[in-house]
Amino acid sequence: MDGALLVAGLYIFMLAAFLGFLVVSRVPPLLHTPLMSATNAISAIIVVAAILVTGGRHGTVVTVLGTIAVACAMCNVVGGFLITERMLKMFKKGDGKSEK
Amino acid sequence: MTSHIFTNIVYLISALLFILGLKGLNSPETARRGQKMAALGMTMAIIGTLIQHEVVTYEWIIVGLVIGSIVGIGIAAWTPMTKMPERTALSHAFGALAAALVGVAEYYHGQDLNTVRMSAIGSEVMLGSLTFTGSMMAFGKLQGILPGSPWTYKGQNVFNVSLLAVIALIVIILVFFPSTSFLFYLGLVLALTFGVMLILPIGAADMPTVISILNSYAGISAALLGFALNNKILIIAGALDGASGFILSIIMCRAMNRSFTNVLFGAFGKITPPVDGAAAPEDTGNKQVHSGTPKEAAEIFKNSKSVIIVPGYGMAAAQAQHNVRELADILKAQGTDVKYAIHPVAGRMPGHMNVLLAEANVPYDVLFDMDDINPEFPDADVALVIGANDVTNPAARHDTASPIYGMPILDVDKAKHVMVVKRSMNPGFAGIENELYFNDRTMMVFGDAKTVVGNITKELNDLK
Numbered sequence: 001m002d003g004a005l006l007v008a009g010l011y012i013f014m015l016a017a018f019l020g021f022l023v024v025s026r027v028p029p030l031l032h033t034p035l036m037s038a039t040n041a042i043s044a045i046i047v048v049a050a051i052l053v054t055g056g057r058h059g060t061v062v063t064v065l066g067t068i069a070v071a072c073a074m075c076n077v078v079g080g081f082l083i084t085e086r087m088l089k090m091f092k093k094g095d096g097k098s099e100k
Numbered sequence: 101m102t103s104h105i106f107t108n109i110v111y112l113i114s115a116l117l118f119i120l121g122l123k124g125l126n127s128p129e130t131a132r133r134g135q136k137m138a139a140l141g142m143t144m145a146i147i148g149t150l151i152q153h154e155v156v157t158y159e160w161i162i163v164g165l166v167i168g169s170i171v172g173i174g175i176a177a178w179t180p181m182t183k184m185p186e187r188t189a190l191s192h193a194f195g196a197l198a199a200a201l202v203g204v205a206e207y208y209h210g211q212d213l214n215t216v217r218m219s220a221i222g223s224e225v226m227l228g229s230l231t232f233t234g235s236m237m238a239f240g241k242l243q244g245i246l247p248g249s250p251w252t253y254k255g256q257n258v259f260n261v262s263l264l265a266v267i268a269l270i271v272i273i274l275v276f277f278p279s280t281s282f283l284f285y286l287g288l289v290l291a292l293t294f295g296v297m298l299i300l301p302i303g304a305a306d307m308p309t310v311i312s313i314l315n316s317y318a319g320i321s322a323a324l325l326g327f328a329l330n331n332k333i334l335i336i337a338g339a340l341d342g343a344s345g346f347i348l349s350i351i352m353c354r355a356m357n358r359s360f361t362n363v364l365f366g367a368f369g370k371i372t373p374p375v376d377g378a379a380a381p382e383d384t385g386n387k388q389v390h391s392g393t394p395k396e397a398a399e400i401f402k403n404s405k406s407v408i409i410v411p412g413y414g415m416a417a418a419q420a421q422h423n424v425r426e427l428a429d430i431l432k433a434q435g436t437d438v439k440y441a442i443h444p445v446a447g448r449m450p451g452h453m454n455v456l457l458a459e460a461n462v463p464y465d466v467l468f469d470m471d472d473i474n475p476e477f478p479d480a481d482v483a484l485v486i487g488a489n490d491v492t493n494p495a496a497r498h499d500t501a502s503p504i505y506g507m508p509i510l511d512v513d514k515a516k517h518v519m520v521v522k523r524s525m526n527p528g529f530a531g532i533e534n535e536l537y538f539n540d541r542t543m544m545v546f547g548d549a550k551t552v553v554g555n556i557t558k559e560l561n562d563l564k
Contacts, residue, residue, distance in 0.1 A: 020343030032451030055155030083298025094463030
């Protein structure tokens with residue numbers, strides 16, 4: 001059973017990584033900094049795993065570790081998406097006031 | 101069980117939204133909409149998890165969510181754009197720490213530690229831990245808490261490789277004997293140490309590559325955690341992040357002419373400043389450096405039809421991006437064509453210069469990548485280099501003895517006039533003299549980038 005799950009997981013990983021390559025290689029260097037903060041926010045999905053382990057009533061140690069993990073991951077979720085938005089808002093096409 | 105199926109369907113939709121979010125970043129027009137989709141996906145995934153029946157207590161989850169959100173909002177609101185590399189390093193550290201802590205918690209309450217699960221948890225905790233300390237080190241170096249110069253010692257690579265081998269061995273033993281918990285915690289400590297050792301030999305100017313690699317590691321730890329917990333959304337999101345960091349690392353490597361293995365094994369310290377390397381300065385010692393005043397610079401600008409601005413880390417350090425834009429505005433007003441040339445490793449992280457210039461209201465269609473702008477330098481009247489050094493050194497093209505030989509550079513020396521704004525004649529991070537400064541067509545304008553650019557702008561205004 002576990003072997004089958006592992007293989008299924010590997011398939012998912014392979015396909016997702018391949019898709020990631022295709023999508024990310026088309027991101028222009030212009031947006032590489034927002035790209036990094038966006039992927040950082042997305043990989044903070046570990047907040048989900050942190051929630052599961054914290055809420056599972058596994059004893060004090062696990063709860064403490066889990067709570068810290070929830071806080072760290074959530075900080076990346078919120079901070080990552082907000083700061084990406086803040087950066088992307090600044091990118092403008094050349095018809096602004098700097099025009100002659 | 102039904103709640104599981106429901107949650108998994110929610111995860112599936114989240115995964116799709118994440119991918120669409122990244123796809124949006126293909127162009128600045130679609131980027132913001134994409135990010136909204138990704139954020140929606142994240143919200144759905146979190147809510148879908150909170151309603152799972154395994155979650156029996158909520159108080160600590162809420163505490164964590166609230167603290168994390170407050171800190172996250174604070175960081176997002178108050179981080180200046182010049183500090184984006186520091187923020188990114190810190191967020192890699194947070195992400196890796198969260199992944200490592202969940203891994204430790206899973207091991208600690210130790211349900212069903214079979215071979216597959218134990219290999220995933222073991223490697224995930226080790227990778228997460230070393231990424232955590234590595235990112236903290238990178239943060240320290242960027243922030244200036246730690247010295248930015250490489251810290252090397254004899255046998256460094258041998259030591260690091262051995263340390264990594266011991267960690268790998270511990271993980272392998274743990275797979276077969278999951279209950280030897282002292283080994284687990286020993287491995288954890290060693291991995292934390294390894295992260296520190298890995299970044300010690302790396303100079304601050306190599307940070308674009310390091311940050312990309314740590315980005316990739318943080319993503320892979322998330323994916324490994326997904327394997328440990330059989331959680332598909334973690335595998336997918338981790339793989340996307342890992343792939344993105346990997347691609348950026350490759351781009352950074354190419355831009356610095358390093359091999360990928362060189363970077364993978366963390367041998368960034370390889371470009372060590374030639375401490376005794378007085379050879380290069382001696383060669384050029386009798387050559388003349390032409391230094392000019394902002395007034396002389398302004399006179400050249402007055403008569404130029406096209407200007408290419410080359411920003412580097414020095415512009416970010418001096419926070420001169422707004423002054424640069426003001427100068428560009430005046431040039432445009434007198435009918436001069438102004439473009440920006442951006443080297444992939446300019447600044448301290450990928451794309452850093454673009455964000456800074458965007459912040460200063462420079463429209464993104466005048467920002468050009470190296471390959472697109474290089475053919476235009478021979479036609480440019482002035483190439484204005486602000487705080488960039490090694491990426492403009494013509495020695496990279498012809499001097500096989502130079503440590504940066506082969507690195508793709510911006511061809512600023514082909515412009516009719518070259519103007520370099522720089523604090524002093526100190527060489528760049530690689531400790532190499534820049535031939536460009538001794539070129540007959542080069543004028544050095546010494547001083548703080550912000551002040552100098554401001555003065556040039558003032559003089560140019562007075563000339564009218």
